[in-house]
Amino acid sequence: MTGIGFLKRLLGSTATHERVTPLRLQAPEGSRVLMVDDSPTLLAVLGKMLDQEGYAPLKAFDGESALELARDEQPAMIFLDIVLPGINGFAVLRALRHDPMTRDIPIVMISGNQQATEQFYVQRFGADDFIKKPFGRAEVTTCIHKLVLSGRLAAREIAREVVPVRMTEGGVVPETTVASIAA
Template sequence: MSRTILVVDDEPGIVKIARDYLERAGFQVISAGDGPTALRLARQEHPALMVLDLMLPGMDGLDVTRALRQDPLTARLPIIMLTARVEETDRLIGLELGADDYITKPFSPRELVARVRAVLRRSEGSTSPGKQIQIGGLVIDLECRSVRRDGETIELTATEFDLLAVLASAPGRPFTRAQLLDRVYNTEYTGFDRTIDAHIKNLRRKIEPDSNGPPRLILTVYGVGYKFAETYP
């Protein structure tokens, strides 16, 4: 059964190009040209992934992402942000709100298909069957791709989960940002280092016992990158 991709852009030409290439790759495609319609379709049609333009009428892509992440029904929907803006700040905002990846316009349709496939692999794949990691009240189930703290489920995006799994599977080992980009995305990923910083910020907000205090689980290794705590104080 083919998976459905929701393409959201107010430029019909871009929607057509994305549709043609994604359908050729075996996906079903539905589309929206504004933010409110995108939200409605995401909730009604349950797509496997959303390709979301940043600049939209009615409700921009950042507000759509924020609304999706706050809704339990769509909190885990993979999102690839599509943007004509090249400023690093705009990309960081999208990632910090919970987008899994981004592509800058103009883009290669083949790259779009490759990014869609990569994000879907991360969202649907298994990291290490049968293995659980527990530290304090935090339980990371690598087979079910779920995270719980004191029995309560913590909703993570596919990218956030994979980043957490890499760090938690090697407690105490420092990873550079480049190594984490390579592990979470792939060796050909063209993202910038602060992509990892944005996802780490999201993870800390979700999994740290005190999101306003100093990190106790995901620790900064200054001049290197990040590591997962070996012990929980």
């Protein structure tokens, strides 16, 4: 416990500070997400993030294999690096947008280059979003959230808790309350 925390507790402060995480909409669980980057480290980290969120990550290390996987697997979305061996990310983006089988897949471009010109070309060639490297889980989930909100990705069903109720003389009460009253 920190010194300030100890003093607050000692003086009887009842104020608590909780970090509230806003609800982020997600794509359906099990959705395939294609990640295209020549860095095995980035693919491993991004893949782990996506896996922990319930997605099925697919990996491609270059543009040619990305095009093939996109056509064969029909992923729900694609994270596509701009700088790739062989065909660069812009050429892959253009090819995906011109192919009737892949033209509607949401594509998020990723790059470590800080130049604003890349963002301009990404939008001009039809990418849905752009994330600068290095990025974390918050940027990935925010990006997916925006794609769901815009209608580009289907939304995951949000589980709702169903509480059984029972009618009593006092009105409707949850089952757990009825059990504790009866005891």
